[in-house]
Amino acid sequence: xxxxxxxxxxxxxxxxxxxxxxxxxxxxxxxxxxxxxxxxxxxxxxxxxxxxxxxxxxxxxxxxxxxxxxxxxxxxxxxxxxxxxxxxxxxxxxxxxxxxxxxxxxxxxxxxxxxxxxxxxxxxxxxxxxxxxxxxxxxxxxxxxxxxxxxxxxxxxxxxxxxxxxxxxxxxxxxxxxxxxxxxxxxxxxxxxxxxxxxxxxxxxxxxxxxxxxxxxxxxxxxxxxxxxxxxxxxxxxxxxxxxxxxxxxxxxxxxxxxxxxxxxxxxxxxxxxxxxxxxxxxxxxxxxxxxxxxxxxxxxxxxxxxxxxxxxxxxxxxxxxxxxxxxxxxxxxxxxxxxxxxxxxxxxxxxxxxxxxxxxxxxxxxxxxxxxxxxxxxxxxxxxxxxxxxxxxxxxxxxxxxxxxxxxxxxxxxxxxxxxxxxxxxxxxxxxxxxxxxxxxxxxxxxxxxxxxxxxxxxxxxxxxxxxxxxxxxxxxxxxxxxxxxxxxxxxxxxxxxxxxxxxxxxxxxxxxxxxxxxxxxxxxxxxxxxxxxxxxxxxxxxxxxxxxxxxxxxxxxxxxxxxxxxxxxxxxxxxxxxxxxxxxxxxxxxxxxxxxxxxxxxxxxxxxxxxxxx
Ligand code: ADP
Numbered sequence: 004x005x006x007x008x009x010x011x012x013x014x015x016x017x018x019x020x021x022x023x024x025x026x027x028x029x030x031x032x033x034x035x036x037x038x039x040x041x042x043x044x045x046x047x048x049x050x051x052x053x054x055x056x057x058x059x060x061x062x063x064x065x066x067x068x069x070x071x072x073x074x075x076x077x078x079x080x081x082x083x084x085x086x087x088x089x090x091x092x093x094x095x096x097x098x099x100x101x102x103x104x105x106x107x108x109x110x111x112x113x114x115x116x117x118x119x120x121x122x123x124x125x126x127x128x129x130x131x132x133x134x135x136x137x138x139x140x141x142x143x144x145x146x147x148x149x150x151x152x153x154x155x156x157x158x159x160x161x162x163x164x165x166x167x168x169x170x171x172x173x174x175x176x177x178x179x180x181x182x183x184x185x186x187x188x189x190x191x192x193x194x195x196x197x198x199x200x201x202x203x204x205x206x207x208x209x210x211x212x213x214x215x216x217x218x219x220x221x222x223x224x225x226x227x228x229x230x231x232x233x234x235x236x237x238x239x240x241x242x243x244x245x246x247x248x249x250x251x252x253x254x255x256x257x258x259x260x261x262x263x264x265x266x267x268x269x270x271x272x273x274x275x276x277x278x279x280x281x282x283x284x285x286x287x288x289x290x291x292x293x294x295x296x297x298x299x300x301x302x303x304x305x306x307x308x309x310x311x312x313x314x315x316x317x318x319x320x321x322x323x324x325x326x327x328x329x330x331x332x333x334x335x336x337x338x339x340x341x342x343x344x345x346x347x348x349x350x351x352x353x354x355x356x357x358x359x360x361x362x363x364x365x366x367x368x369x370x371x372x373x374x375x376x377x378x379x380x381x382x383x384x385x386x387x388x389x390x391x392x393x394x395x396x397x398x399x400x401x402x403x404x405x406x407x408x409x410x411x412x413x414x415x416x417x418x419x420x421x422x423x424x425x426x427x428x429x430x431x432x433x434x435x436x437x438x439x440x441x442x443x444x445x446x447x448x449x450x451x452x453x454x455x456x457x458x459x460x461x462x463x464x465x466x467x468x469x470x471x472x473x474x475x476x477x478x479x480x481x482x483x484x485x486x487x488x489x490x491x492x493x494x495x496x497x498x499x500x501x502x503x504x505x506x507x508x509x510x511x512x513x514x515x516x517x518x519x520x521x522x523x524x525x526x527x528x529x530x531x532x533x534x535x536x537x538x539x540x541x542x543x544x545x546x547x548x549x550x551x552x553x554x555x556x557x558x559x560x561x562x563x564x565x566x567x568x569x570x571x572x573x574x575x576x577x578x579x580x581x582x583x584x585x586x587x588x589x590x591x592x593x594x595x596x597x598x599x600x601x602x603x604x605x606x607x608x609x610x611x612x613x614x615x616x617x618x619x
Contacts, residue, residue: 027062028062028063028064029059029062029063029064029098029099029288030063030064030066030095030096030097030098030099031055031063031064031065031066031097031098031099031100031101031284031288032065032066032067032068032092032097032099032100032101032119033048033051033065033066033067033068033101033103034067034068034069034070034100034101034102034103034107034110034111035048035067035068035069035070035103035104035107036070036072036073036102036103036104036105036106036107036108036110037069037070037071037072037073037074037103037104037106038069038071038073038074039067039069041237041238041239041259042239042259043239043257043258043259043273044103044104044128046258046259046273046274046277047103047127047128047273047274047276047277047280048067048103048277049277050273050274050275050276050277050278050281051101051127051277051278051280051281051284052065052277052281053277053281054277054278054281054282055281055284055285057281058281058282058285059285059288063288066095066097068088070084070106070107070110072106072107072110073106073176073178073228074228074235077106077110081110085114085117085118088114088118089117089118092118092119097119097122098122098288099122099123099124099125099284099287099288100115100119100122100123100124100125101124101125101126101127101280101284102124102126102127102129102145103126103127103128104128104129105129105130105133105134107126108124108126108129108134108145111124111126112124112139112140112143115140121142122142123142123143123144123287123293124140124142124143124144124145124293125143125144125145125280125283125284125287125293126143126144126145126146126280127145127146127148127276127277127279127280128148128276128280129145129146129147129148130147130148130149130181131147131148131149131300131301132149132184132185133181134147134298139298141293141294142293142294143293144283144287144293144294144296144297144298144299145280145283145298145299146276146279146280146283146298146299146300146301146302147298147299147300147301148271148276148301149271149301149304150182150185150225150256150257150271150304151256151268151269151270151271151304152182152185152186152188152189152223152225152256153185153188153189153192153269154256154268154269154304154306155189155223155254155255155256155268155269155270156169156189156190156192156193156221156223156254157192157269158254158267158268158269158306158323158324159221159223159252159254159266159268160193160196160221161322161323161324162252162266162318162319162322162323163219163221163252163318164322165219166196166219166220166221167195167196167197167219167220168196168197168198168199168216168217168219168220168221169190169193169196169197169198169199169220169221169222169223170198170199170200170201170213170216170220170221170222170223170251171186171190171198171199171200171201171202171223171224171225172201172202172209172213172222172223172224172225172227172245173186173200173201173202173203173225173226173227174202174225174226174227174228174229174230174236174238174241175202175203175227175229175230175231175233176226176227176228176229176235178226178228179202179225179226179227179228179229179238182225182226186223186225189223196221199216199220201213202227202230202231203231204230204231204232205230205231205232205234206227206230206232206234206236206241206244208231209227209230209245210244210245210248211248213245213248213249214248214249214250216249216250216251217250217251218250218251219251220250220251221251221252221254222245222249222251222252222253222254223253223254223255224241224242224245224253224254224255224260224265225255225256226238226257227241238257238260239257239259239260239263240263242255242260242263242264242265243263243264245264246263246264246265247264252265252266252312252316252318253265253266254266254267254268255267255268256268256269256270256271256304257270258270258271258272258273258307259273261307261309261330262309262330262331264312265309265312266308266309266312266313266316266318267306267307267308267309267312267330268306268307269304269305269306269307270304270305270306270307271301271302271303271304272302272305275302276301276302279299279302283296283299305326305327305328306323306324306326306327306328307327307328307329307330308323308327308328308329308330309330309331310329310330310331310332310333311331313329394563397562397563397577399447400561400562400580401562402443402447403444403447406440406443406444406447407444409436409440410437410440410441410444413433413436413437413440414437416429416433417430417433417434417437420433460502460503460504461500461501461502462500462501462502462503463498463499463500463609464498464499464500464501464502464503464506465496465498465499466496466499466506466534466541466543466606467492467493467494467496467534468503469503469506469507469510469543470490470492470510470532470534470543471490471492472503472507473507473510473511473514473532474488474489474490474532476507476511477511477514477515477518480515480518481518481530484518484521484522484528485528486518486521486528486529486530487528487529487530488514488529488530488532489529489530489531489532490531490532490533490534491531491532491533491534492533492534493533493534493535493536496534496535496536496541497536497539497540497541497608497609498608498609499540499541499586499606499607499608499609500586500607500609501586501606502582502586505582505585505586506582506586506606508578508579508582509579509582509583509590509604510532510543510545510604512575512576512578512579513545513579513602514530514532514545515575516575516576516602517530517545517546517547517549517600517602518530518547519568520547520549520550520600521547521548521549521550523550524548524549524550527548528548528549529547529548530545530546530547530548531544531545531546532544532545533546537605538605539607539608540588540605540606540607540608541605541606541608542603542604542605542606543603543604543606544601544602544603544604545601545602546595546599546600546601546602547599547600547601548595548597548598548599549598549599549600550598550599551594551595551598551599551600552592552594552600553567554594557592557594560576560592561576561577561579561580561590562577563577564577565577576590583604583606586606586607587606587607588604588605588606588607589604589605590602590603590604590605591603
């Protein structure tokens with residue numbers, strides 16, 4: 004007998020698989036104490052299976068037994084269950100037995116020598132309070148579970164700091180009542196709350212009473228697996244019933260109640276429980292002594308809440324403790340598709356940038372096209388105006404002579420008829436002719452002033468500066484043509500009032516004409532620009548040593564389009580005259596005695612020049 008006991012002890016404590024590299028598949032029996040269809044139970048077993056299979060590299064085989072000891076009184080049929088299991092497991096070998104829940108652990112310890120002698124036990128989901136101070140047999144270890152009722156009530160108070168009442172809902176089953184000690188301890192830690200207890204009666208009564216509690220209360224639900232009328236229920240389903248009628252937010256410490264209408268609680272994860280059990284199981288299967296591993300404390304609880312309930316009750320997310328987990332938050336586009344959103348925004352930004360750049364470029368091009376068109380039109384208009392202006396000036400000039408002649412004839416006729424009696428009418432007609440002639444002259448001079456360039460820059464100008472400028476501008480051309488170009492500058496000349504550029508243009512035109520005129524002259528080719536005072540004004544003379552001007556051409560020299568050159572336009576001198584006359588001056592040409600031509604410009608003085616010095 005003693006030998007058998009020693010042998011049994013040896014068998015119990017001996018590791019079933021001494022090597023970590025197990026050659027065969029491990030066989031694990033999970034013994035469920037409760038209803039395997041309950042979400043809480045199935046979630047833990049599922050987590051265990053997944054994690055242990057993973058750790059064992061797939062070489063693990065599971066079997067499951069269910070005692071259903073929560074819904075039924077196991078004592079009534081325990082011997083039959085044992086007999087059935089012995090029969091079922093005959094010839095089978097298990098490497099590990101894993102009771103899930105308090106009742107399964109009690110059952111396994113009671114019958115292990117009979118059913119699974121020598122097989123180590125790793126339990127899980129066993130309540131911490133119910134095993135406090137308990138001594139486990141040899142070869143037994145596992146992980147505890149704890150439902151944080153106090154933490155859940157603390158969370159509720161955090162979320163509803165102004166709440167004055169807590170309504171507890173606890174069912175009538177032994178399992179439901181097993182929550183009592185923890186619940187009472189939690190309530191004691193919040194003496195400021197008035198307590199209303201519900202759940203002892205039929206569920207219908209509980210629901211009716213709950214519907215009548217004051218809004219703003221805290222409802223703390225633990226479990227109703229059977230009501231006061233003896234009716235069994237799935238506790239998670241009851242959570243949904245309670246939430247339907249409750250005028251106040253409901254809190255609970257059970258993970259599987261989340262999503263069924265409760266706000267949340269300080270919750271231990273069932274998956275974490277299954278994972279922890281799998282890790283211990285793996286160590287035992289790998290050869291570690293269960294005793295050296297020791298019973299593991301419960302995995303920590305953390306605040307878990309249903310986002311939809313927070314919103315329904317107007318509870319602030321900011322009141323949640325750290326850390327906490329929020330479930331059922333509607334997925335935002337950003338949360339779900341962050342990188343797609345980032346990518347799309349980036350692509351859109353680039354695209355938008357390109358579009359904006361292209362639009363801007365198109366606008367700039369259009370503006371440039373418009374500007375070019377406008378300038379072309381302006382140019383055409385300006386050139387038309389210039390031609391019209393020249394023509395007008397020329398015509399006006401032409402008409403001035405006959406008008407002058409008419410005036411002279413009219414005056415002469417008036418004088419002749421002065422003493423002739425009976426010719427009053429003729430004298431009157433002549434007076435009218437003279438009057439109309441003068442009026443026509445006025446109109447002509449008005450038109451001529453209009454033909455001048457619109458806004459010449461009228462400033463004090465030193466004609467010596469003009470002469471020097473032209474000398475400078477024409478010097479290279481003169482050298483190229485082999486012409487001597489010089490200036491005779493008289494100092495202290497009066498200043499004239501005018502547009503320096505226009506005057507330059509006039510003198511330069513005269514110099515260029517002189518150069519062109521000398522193109523066939525063989526010797527002594529020279530051009531002289533001379534400035535001098537003249538009748539209180541100034542004179543600029545441009546003299547050349549060319550062939551001179553044909554006397555027949557002299558009267559028409561300043562006419563528009565008068566030219567003797569093949570490529571000539573006949574506008575240069577005409578424009579020169581217009582400019583000079585706009586400066587209240589005059590321009591004329593004469594042939595020199597020794598050959599060549601001299602063009603002279605006379606301009607009225609505007610004042611005395613200061614600091615004008617020497618010649619070039
Ligand atoms: P273009 O030279 O383009 O024909 P201009 O009005 O500048 O027109 O001159 C008109 C004409 O006056 C010239 O064709 C030329 O016959 C004559 N002319 C101008 N300057 C001189 C000059 N220095 N010597 C001789 N003839 C000249």
